Amino acid sequence: MATVLDPTGxxxxxxxxxxxxxxxxxxxxxxxxxxxxxAVSPFYVLFAVFGTFPVLYSLYLxxxxxxxIGDMRFVGLKQYGWxxxxxxxxxxxxxxxxxxxxxxxxxxxxxxxxxxxxxxQVRFTGAYRVAYFIPxxxxxxxxxxxxxxxxxxxxxxxxxxxxxxxxxxxxxxxEWGIKSSxxxxxxxxxxxxxxxxxxxxxxxxxxxxxxAARVDGANSRQTLFRVVAPQLRPVILxxxxxxxxNGLQIFTESQVLFQSTxxxxxxxxxxxxxxxxxxxxxxxxxxxxxxxxxxMGWLLFAIIAIxxxxxxxxxxxxxxxxxxxxxxxxxxxxxxRDGR
Amino acid sequence: xxxRTMTRRRLLGVSLGGAxxxxxxxxxxxxxxxSAGTDHLSLWYWKGSLSDTLLATAKRGVPxxxxxxxxxxxxxxxxxxxxxxxxxxARAYVPDITVANSDNLATFFPDENEFLDLRTLGxxxxxxxxxxxxxxxxxxxxxxxxxxxxxxxxTALYYRRDLFQKAGLPHEPQDVAxxxxxxxxxxxxxxxxxxKAPGKPYLVSNIGNVFQQVLLQSPQQFVDADNRFIGxxxxxxxxxxxxxELLRRRLSAGITDGTPxxxxxxxxxxxATMTTAVWAINGLKDTAPKTSGTWRLTTMPDxxxxxxxxxxxxxxxxxxxxxxxxxxxxxxxxANQLKSYQEMALFPxxxxxxxxxxxxxxxxxxxxxxxxxxxxxxxxxxxVVYFSPYEESANTPFFQELTNVEMLGKNPDRAWxxxxxxxxxxxxxxxxx
Numbered sequence: 001m002a003t004v005l006d007p008t009g010x011x012x013x014x015x016x017x018x019x020x021x022x023x024x025x026x027x028x029x030x031x032x033x034x035x036x037x038x039a040v041s042p043f044y045v046l047f048a049v050f051g052t053f054p055v056l057y058s059l060y061l062x063x064x065x066x067x068x069i070g071d072m073r074f075v076g077l078k079q080y081g082w083x084x085x086x087x088x089x090x091x092x093x094x095x096x097x098x099x100x101x102x103x104x105x106x107x108x109x110x111x112x113x114x115x116x117x118x119x120x121q122v123r124f125t126g127a128y129r130v131a132y133f134i135p136x137x138x139x140x141x142x143x144x145x146x147x148x149x150x151x152x153x154x155x156x157x158x159x160x161x162x163x164x165x166x167x168x169x170x171x172x173x174x175e176w177g178i179k180s181s182x183x184x185x186x187x188x189x190x191x192x193x194x195x196x197x198x199x200x201x202x203x204x205x206x207x208x209x210x211x212a213a214r215v216d217g218a219n220s221r222q223t224l225f226r227v228v229a230p231q232l233r234p235v236i237l238x239x240x241x242x243x244x245x246n247g248l249q250i251f252t253e254s255q256v257l258f259q260s261t262x263x264x265x266x267x268x269x270x271x272x273x274x275x276x277x278x279x280x281x282x283x284x285x286x287x288x289x290x291x292x293x294x295x296m297g298w299l300l301f302a303i304i305a306i307x308x309x310x311x312x313x314x315x316x317x318x319x320x321x322x323x324x325x326x327x328x329x330x331x332x333x334x335x336x337r338d339g340r
Numbered sequence: 341x342x343x344r345t346m347t348r349r350r351l352l353g354v355s356l357g358g359a360x361x362x363x364x365x366x367x368x369x370x371x372x373x374x375s376a377g378t379d380h381l382s383l384w385y386w387k388g389s390l391s392d393t394l395l396a397t398a399k400r401g402v403p404x405x406x407x408x409x410x411x412x413x414x415x416x417x418x419x420x421x422x423x424x425x426x427x428x429x430a431r432a433y434v435p436d437i438t439v440a441n442s443d444n445l446a447t448f449f450p451d452e453n454e455f456l457d458l459r460t461l462g463x464x465x466x467x468x469x470x471x472x473x474x475x476x477x478x479x480x481x482x483x484x485x486x487x488x489x490x491x492x493x494x495t496a497l498y499y500r501r502d503l504f505q506k507a508g509l510p511h512e513p514q515d516v517a518x519x520x521x522x523x524x525x526x527x528x529x530x531x532x533x534x535x536k537a538p539g540k541p542y543l544v545s546n547i548g549n550v551f552q553q554v555l556l557q558s559p560q561q562f563v564d565a566d567n568r569f570i571g572x573x574x575x576x577x578x579x580x581x582x583x584x585e586l587l588r589r590r591l592s593a594g595i596t597d598g599t600p601x602x603x604x605x606x607x608x609x610x611x612a613t614m615t616t617a618v619w620a621i622n623g624l625k626d627t628a629p630k631t632s633g634t635w636r637l638t639t640m641p642d643x644x645x646x647x648x649x650x651x652x653x654x655x656x657x658x659x660x661x662x663x664x665x666x667x668x669x670x671x672x673x674x675a676n677q678l679k680s681y682q683e684m685a686l687f688p689x690x691x692x693x694x695x696x697x698x699x700x701x702x703x704x705x706x707x708x709x710x711x712x713x714x715x716x717x718x719x720x721x722x723x724v725v726y727f728s729p730y731e732e733s734a735n736t737p738f739f740q741e742l743t744n745v746e747m748l749g750k751n752p753d754r755a756w757x758x759x760x761x762x763x764x765x766x767x768x769x770x771x772x773x
Contacts, residue, residue: 067447068425068426068429069425069448070451082769148599148600152600152601153595153601155600155601174748266736267740269743269748270747282736285422286732287733287736288425288447289733289770
């Protein structure tokens with residue numbers, strides 16, 4: 001973990017050097033390349049079939065009108081034009097950003113605090129690390145059903161509120177109730193994952209820095225925000241970027257939370273839980289408008305790309321240049337592991 | 341090397357719907373079947389849609405048809421539609437026979453040639469075995485019969501006899517049917533119930549259910565057979581107004597079906613009726629076991645309708661259409677539909693089964709009432725309804741806006757205008773005028 005997430009970017013630099021060496025020592029001898037290429041080919045073949053092809057095909061689809069079986073009809077940019085005029089789509093974009101903000105900001109903060117606590121000397125560190133990571137590998141559908149009971153009118157969340165003398169909240173029947181419910185589920189699922197990433201980053205910070213801070217009389221809070229946070233900047237960027245990418249693709253939580261025998265009630269009252277990907281799924285896979293769904297997918301891609309760049313600028317604004325390949329390396333690895 | 345490229349190419353074609361690749365290599369309709377090269381026909385279904393016992397028999401050999409075996413593959417019910425579509429688009433590994441849900445069959449109408457016309461296989465010869473409206477619903481607008489009647493979903497009014505009695509309302513099934521014959525009377529009864537019954541129970545769990553049922557009582561839905569939007573007309577408006585009236589009279593609990601709140605309300609006696617189909621019986625028994633004996637069934641206000649039910653279809657890749665059709669007529673014969681009812685609670689589409697003593701069993705959950713006494717006549721009286729391929733696109737905004745009215749207090753007239761506008765915009769992109 002620690003080497004993969006080394007914030008100095010050493011792994012990526014190593015890779016570059018290695019590939020340059022490989023090229024220079026084998027001039028002309030094409031045969032030599034065959035065995036290593038064959039060795040890595042399973043990934044690339046599978047990636048081409050299940051990654052590249054569908055991506056390119058969806059771009060092609062976004063210019064067509066297709067119900068999934070019959071003949072396609074070329075419609076040019078019409079799907080995009082319709083999409084830009086679709087008020088439900090814009091509502092889903094707004095919802096997605098609201099839910100993303102409600103979840104990502106508290107989650108990254110919580111994760112940082114958790115990582116800091118885990119990094120200090122506590123008993124049963126391993127058990128805590130496992131416990132915090134478990135939500136991330138739990139079946140989201142099963143957990144959403146559990147959360148459905150928690151957020152019910154007579155559910156656990158409202159019972160707790162009433163026990164401390166507060167009024168119950170319409171978790172699943174009011175605008176901010178719905179968004180908070182989804183955000184809480186996202187925080188619950190991802191906080192441990194990000195805490196472990198921060199922890200890996202923390203472990204790469206030389207202990208001298210902590211000792212120096214202690215000698216200078218810094219307390220825990222000052223150590224966290226003045227010493228740790230600045231040095232963790234590349235890791236925080238990584239977490240922020242991946243959280244943005246994940247956060248803009250929220251789907252399962254909204255879908256399962258409002259799944260019911262009622263047809264057409266996706267996204268809950270006021271469609272406040274309707275996210276971009278949920279809308280994409282509804283149009284493409286429930287109403288069989290694959291061209292429309294594909295166009296939505298590409299607009300989502302554009303939005304994610306823009307926000308990733310903004311994130312990057314914000315967090316690494318005054319960074320030294322040599323840190324960037326490190327982040328790129330981290331992202332590449334993350335992408336490889338997730339199969340994205 | 342030659343060999344490897346071939347297989348890779350085939351893999352590409354098969355897994356990604358590379359129709360063009362397969363087209364080039366000359367794959368005809370005959371080789372697209374999932375059962376190619378085996379001794380059986382393949383059948384896709386979801387759990388609970390067919391009798392497991394009969395399928396086990398068919399796997400060993402369909403009785404009376406030497407050499408005919410049918411092997412069922414269970415597909416999760418949320419996936420079966422996209423799997424069927426994917427295989428049809430890929431023209432490979434298509435099942436010979438597949439189950440389609442009632443709201444799903446119509447979505448195949450634009451691609452009706454992907455399915456065999458069952459009339460060419462002699463379907464007319466067995467027509468009088470099946471419910472007339474169900475039979476008619478198997479046809480596409482152009483007159484191709486792409487579905488075969490599996491089960492039906494006749495509807496009824498489920499009500500709490502004890503609560504009706506305490507409110508001084510008619511409470512025996514026969515009396516309720518006679519004295520609450522319309523939705524208007526139903527709403528009036530709801531007001532009495534709310535005023536006089538203990539615990540001030542709500543009449544319905546949410547207004548969307550009533551909207552759905554009133555709509556299903558109409559032969560017209562949102563789009564007609566000529567692909568015209570008719571969702572802004574009187575039949576939809578009436579369903580809308582009745583639903584809003586329920587809300588205005590505070591007769592709806594505002595609870596989404598299937599949620600923990602719904603389960604709590606049903607078992608706690610906070611909701612006094614359900615307007616739904618026969619297949620909801622088992623769900624209600626699981627949800628509210630403690631209320632056993634207090635429920636009764638009677639005719640729905642304004643008369644019965646059909647809600648749900650399924651079809652079997654034969655795809656055009658079917659290896660042996662005659663044998664597959666023979667299998668359908670065996671599996672869905674009156675005798676076997678009766679068995680499916682006893683085993684799986686699949687309500688028969690063969691009226692002859694309703695007279696069988698096996699269907700006339702008293703149900704203690706309904707105080708010893710025989711459900712068939714209500715559902716049998718309901719199944720025979722359900723209207724012939726035309727569902728268009730675009731029904732879901734058209735009705736989603738209406739259900740959504742009703743939820744907004746009920747849960748968020750949106751102005752009903754504004755919600756109606758928004759629903760009509762959204763539906764019209766969506767449908768215009770799909771070629772519906």
